[in-house]
Amino acid sequence: MKRIFVILVILLIFGSFALSKTYIIGTSADFPPFEYVDNGKYVGFDMDLIRSIANLEGFQVEIRDMSFDSLIPALKSGIIDIAIAGMTITPERLKVVDFSTPYWSADQDVIVKKNSNYNLTVLFGNHKVGVQTGTTGDLWVSDNLIKTNILKSIVRYESFIYALQALLNGEIDAVVLDSPVAERFAQTQPVSIVGIIITNENYGIAVNKGNSELLSKINDGLSKMRSSGQLTSLVDKYFGK
Template sequence: MKKCLFYLSVIALALFVSVAPASAKTYVVGTSAGFPPFEYIQDGKIVGFDVDLMKAIAESQGFEVKFQDISFDSLIPGLNAGTIDIVAAGMTITEERAKVVDFTEPYYSANQALLVKEGSGNTLTVLFGNHNIAVQTGTTGDLWVEENLEKTGILTGKVTRFDTFVLAIQDLINGNVDGVVLDTPVAKRYAAEKPVVMVAEIITGEQYGLAVAKGNKELLEKLNKGLEEVKASGKMDELLKKYF
């Protein structure tokens, strides 16, 4: 009888193990948390639109996420080196980037903008002649300044490139540069919180996408499906209303 009960217990345990749900896979999401309202630090934690969006996609698709804050120009190298799995950092989809990573369908549209110090009297004219401009390294704002101002000779002053917009904005406030070129929604957030003013919008027609390593079709499919479900459920509208 005891032997029979032992065998029954073993069978029951085996059945329990076989039907127990497997642990959800965890993906490391790389971001650059100086880009409010998309990603920024609040009370020591990475928060923002992209963070909440990734959490919503993860919940929809049954996986977990953890976030890693690194410099923007290290995101794609980190993705290709395998130290991160996903980039969620307000990253613009470009032909050059699409050669080395795979992007999801777009989830946000934006332009570039110019910030100047409040009370400085500076205008759009700081993009011409002997003025000093700041950008974040590796961003489309950086590329726009290089292609349209530096290479053409329109801007003859110095362009300072920072790892984060936090440092660029602080340099502007300190009076070390005359303007900062950055994405419009981020410029608006800084203008609402810091002594800086948005004086121009530069129409570039950019679209943001999430990025994965080139050829990772399985993860790309999960993210695209998650984006579709987040939009269909109304969660995307909820996040847009919360952050913009």
Template sequence: MKKWVALFVAVLIIGTIFSGTLAEIKERGKLIIGTEPTFPPFEYVNEKNEIVGFDIDIAQKIADELGVELEIVNLPFDSLIPALMSDKIDLIVAGMTITEERAKVIDFSIPYFNANQAIVVRGNEGFMPATLEDLKGKRVAVQLGTTGDLVVSDIKEIMVTRFQKFTDAFLELQNKRVDAVVLDEAVANAYVKTFPKFVVSAIIDTGEKYGIGVKKGNTELLEFVNTVVSNLFKSPYDLLVEKWFEETK
């Protein structure tokens, strides 16, 4: 029995080691990425029920360079890292901030986007917080596991309500069950443009950098992703920024 158990464990380990390698991705003919598409303009569902956005274009470029199809898996944001670690996806491409805690369990590509946080409130009530400290004693909605969640959770006097999706956080704000939503600046601008009843009251300089998540130790895939991202910076990247972010200004 012990021998069979040992063999089973060995098979699992081998499967883990080789899962998601460049050779396996090319053999299966598709690159599988995980994302959470309520994060425009990075990833969202358009009127044709397609997942599109800045991040998706980058993922498509990686798939094209590999010569494979792109498969997108829609997951809750806080499920993305577990999915990557358990080989359900090859990459996380989801506007994910590079943090020390996350980097302990997954690897990140070189940064591809600089970001800050924003405070969004209802625009007709006179409450215009300029800092996170101004949210003390207030009810604030965030998306579970995001940087917005982390920064408001550091302030004990803030009453934090967490949701799987940003859309649910904004629904709470619309229904006056929370006083503000804290989320990434580019996404905040996109939502405010779509729903003029909301306004961005302040930008919080958090100095974040987004990276593409790769399973820990998958050096070959990480190096390939870094090469693609580096090459994007040389010209096409500027076109992607113009395509997805000019309209949110």
């Protein structure tokens, strides 16, 4: 009888794993410290965050890397279930996807090559400013500088890594990108922050429009992480106390 009981317990444990849902997570793993690749693994603040939520809510995750501007189309077409990639909640995006409660706030920074003698005026005139396609930096520069003819040239890149490399190679004069990432680059690369654009952005985790069940799980997991102190610990891990 004891052996039968042990077997039943084992079957129940393995059965629970088999029944747990696996969600496909889309990210753009070129955005340290939020998401990046290290030794072939997807790591970073967002990756730890979504894995922690999955653990708390009893589901599994499979992470797929893609370009940032492909994430929302991938959600809409069902290729992925969840998008987490330092994605700002905007009115335009809210028309096509649903977002979790915000988990991070940020502005935009302007970075230039160190010792280039550029300052915030690099955003004016004939300078070349790089952005990542589809990001809020792209939208801000397009709407506020290009459309108003304050700036003549914007150069779009699939990845911030490509934009950074172009800056270091002297192909562009500045890059506009989210403040936490700019600050990390300023610590690890020969670049300097010469200005902050106050945008008061909030990052959210996106799901397809109307997927209230999945959104509820994500928000519940975020709430548990806040109340338990896990979210604070995660912030300390990647951004310091």
